[in-house]
Amino acid sequence: xxxxxxxxxxxxxxxxxxxxxxxxxxxxxxxxxxxxxxxxxxxxxxxxxxxxxxxxxxxxxxxxxxxxxxxxxxxxxxxxxxxxxxxxxxxxxxxxxxxxxxxxxxxxxxxxxxxxxxxxxxxxxxxxxxxxxxxxxxxxxxxxxxxxxxxxxxxxxxxxxxxxxxxxxxxxxxxxxxxxxxxxxxxxxxxxxxxxxxxxxxxxxxxxxxxxxxxxxxxxxxxxxxxxxxxxxxxxxxxxxxxxxxxxxxxxxxxxxxxxxxxxxxxxxxxxxxxxxxxxxxxxxxxxxxxxxxxxxxxxxxxxxxxxxxxxxxxxxxxxxxxxxxxxxxxxxxxxxxxxxxxxxxxxxxxxxxxxxxxxxxxx
Numbered sequence: 001x002x003x004x005x006x007x008x009x010x011x012x013x014x015x016x017x018x019x020x021x022x023x024x025x026x027x028x029x030x031x032x033x034x035x036x037x038x039x040x041x042x043x044x045x046x047x048x049x050x051x052x053x054x055x056x057x058x059x060x061x062x063x064x065x066x067x068x069x070x071x072x073x074x075x076x077x078x079x080x081x082x083x084x085x086x087x088x089x090x091x092x093x094x095x096x097x098x099x100x101x102x103x104x105x106x107x108x109x110x111x112x113x114x115x116x117x118x119x120x121x122x123x124x125x126x127x128x129x130x131x132x133x134x135x136x137x138x139x140x141x142x143x144x145x146x147x148x149x150x151x152x153x154x155x156x157x158x159x160x161x162x163x164x165x166x167x168x169x170x171x172x173x174x175x176x177x178x179x180x181x182x183x184x185x186x187x188x189x190x191x192x193x194x195x196x197x198x199x200x201x202x203x204x205x206x207x208x209x210x211x212x213x214x215x216x217x218x219x220x221x222x223x224x225x226x227x228x229x230x231x232x233x234x235x236x237x238x239x240x241x242x243x244x245x246x247x248x249x250x251x252x253x254x255x256x257x258x259x260x261x262x263x264x265x266x267x268x269x270x271x272x273x274x275x276x277x278x279x280x281x282x283x284x285x286x287x288x289x290x291x292x293x294x295x296x297x298x299x300x301x302x303x304x305x306x307x308x309x310x311x312x313x314x315x316x317x318x319x320x321x322x323x324x325x326x327x328x329x330x331x332x333x334x335x336x337x338x339x340x341x342x343x344x345x346x347x348x349x350x351x352x353x354x355x356x357x358x359x360x361x362x363x364x
């Protein structure tokens with residue numbers, strides 16, 4: 001019985017982070033809403049600057065749990081500049097934690113507030129978060145033939161015109177890679193073979209539309225593209241790759257290490273024409289695939305479970321994350337201590353969600 005209790009407690013380690021992260025969402029949205037109203041008659045750059053700062057505070061709290069709380073070891077390979085840049089971030093997609101990995105890199109460049117995502121359409125219905133991500137600069141896109149290129153171009157152009165700092169995260173595969181979903185992998189490989197492209201094993205065939213539109217709109221504004229390859233160590237079995245950890249599993253400390261390889265590509269080295277870019281992007285994913293094959297399958301133990309080149313064990317100081325957690329948690333606790341505060345808190349969850357859904361419906 002005692003063992004069962006210990007195991008149950010161990011498996012519930014995600015509960016505290018979940019309660020804090022979700023519980024502080026209304027507090028954050030209220031703070032953002034107040035600033036949005038106050039800045040309505042100010043130049044857009046003033047709103048954007050403080051919105052980026054607010055976003056940095058919330059995401060720093062996220063990283064408190066995903067880095068400091070879990071104790072995960074971050075191993076960096078390649079070339080991550082120390083200074084912030086306007087970039088497109090292209091990465092392999094295998095887990096819901098992939099969104100956090102972008103934050104992990106951005107905070108090390110003091111660019112956490114500038115992270116904006118290209119998101120799949122269904123995420124816009126998330127309570128509070130779905131509405132806010134769009135306000136922060138996120139772009140919701142539909143897949144395949146339903147992709148609205150004009151809408152994405154208009155949004156990106158407005159950000160460029162406003163001088164919005166850009167750390168734009170795109171997962172070109174369009175869906176998460178899971179080695180256990182063989183039908184998805186087979187369909188992806190068949191698609192590549194039909195078009196005369198290399199068949200990939202550890203990543204899916206990348207889609208070009210969002211990447212091409214983003215680069216085409218921002219090519220004169222960008223500094224570079226970051227080609228990022230990620231491995232979550234801990235769930236493979238004797239070199240056999242398994243499904244990557246979910247956020248819940250990650251917060252239960254089931255992933256002791258994250259290997260992150262960064263290749264900074266100057267924008268002048270990226271082809272502009274769509275078909276040429278399609279080939280270029282597929283070649284980038286071929287490079288990822290070869291690194292992942294070596295990571296999981298190399299017969300040389302010195303080359304297995306690591307990327308090529310020197311790794312840096314990058315530890316995030318708790319001084320960068322703990323204050324944000326304490327501030328947002330303290331404000332939320334203070335609000336919940338009074339009847340008026342509790343009513344405001346509940347109403348924010350209810351009416352904020354309803355108004356957010358109404359907004360995304362109108363914008364659809």
